[in-house]
Amino acid sequence: QVQVAESGGGLVQTGGSMRLSCTTSGFAFDDYSMGWFRQYPGKEREGVACINWNGGSTLYADSVKGRFTISRDNAKNTVYLEMNRMKPEDTAMYFCAAGARWPLFGLTPGRGYWGQGTQVTVSS
16 A cells, blocks of 8 residues: 655754655556645645656745755655755644655645655744
């Protein structure tokens, strides 16, 4: 069965760094675009970063451009999100997702494959 599992969340101070990982199984990873989304309490999920099947194309939300980097390792069926110069407004639940579309922003929870999320908290 399909499994998508995020890890690496936690508490970090403003200006600090954190790396999220998303390990997957049960589907042809290198056939899918991968993305990171985040959700604030009471809000809809929003796209943070996405990467196409071979890593040749990436897309970032304006709020994280220059601070976050998405990458993937198709040999390990894993996608990463490196977060630097973090801000309190980065505090959210972060989700990893796989989808057959490009770009992946706009993917809804009812489509593709989603993880359960990992909480990221940035203290001020």
